Amino acid sequence: MKFLVIDDSSTMRRIIKNILFRLEYKDVIEGENGAQGWELLHQYEDISVLITDWNMPEMNGLQLVKKMRAKAQFADIPIIMVSTDGGKAEVITALKAGVNNYIVKPFTPQILQEKLLDVLENRA
Numbered sequence: 001m002k003f004l005v006i007d008d009s010s011t012m013r014r015i016i017k018n019i020l021f022r023l024e025y026k027d028v029i030e031g032e033n034g035a036q037g038w039e040l041l042h043q044y045e046d047i048s049v050l051i052t053d054w055n056m057p058e059m060n061g062l063q064l065v066k067k068m069r070a071k072a073q074f075a076d077i078p079i080i081m082v083s084t085d086g087g088k089a090e091v092i093t094a095l096k097a098g099v100n101n102y103i104v105k106p107f108t109p110q111i112l113q114e115k116l117l118d119v120l121e122n123r124a
C-alpha cells in the first residue's frame with residue numbers, strides 16, 4: 001500500500017512517516033504542497049491513501065482534494081486531512097469537499113492509527 005503525505009512542514013511529514021513506518025507501512029511518498037501532490041499522483045498511479053495538510057503555499061490541501069474528487073482516476077482514493085484548524089466549519093468544509101477523515105494538529109500516533117484504520121475499513 002503506497003501512501004502520499006503532503007505537508008509544507010518537513011517536521012510534520014517526518015512525524016507522519018514515522019507513525020506509518022511503525023505500522024509497517026513503509027511505502028511513503030512525500031511532497032510539500034498541493035501542486036506537488038497533484039504531480040505525484042500522476043507520477044505514481046498506485047497511491048492508496050493521501051494524508052494531506054490544509055494550509056500550504058501554491059496549492060492548499062482543500063484545493064488538492066477538490067481537484068482529486070473532480071477527476072475519476074483519483075476520486076476514490078481515501079483522504080485524511082491533517083490541520084491546525086479544528087473548527088466545525090472547517091471540518092464540514094473538508095468533508096463536503098471529499099475528505100474521508102480529519103485530524104487536528106497536534107495529534108497522537110494513536111489518533112492517526114485510528115483514523116487510518118477507519119478510512120481503510122470503509123474503503124470498499
Ligand SMILES: [Mg+2]
Nearest residue numbers: 008053055056
Ligand atoms: Mg501547513
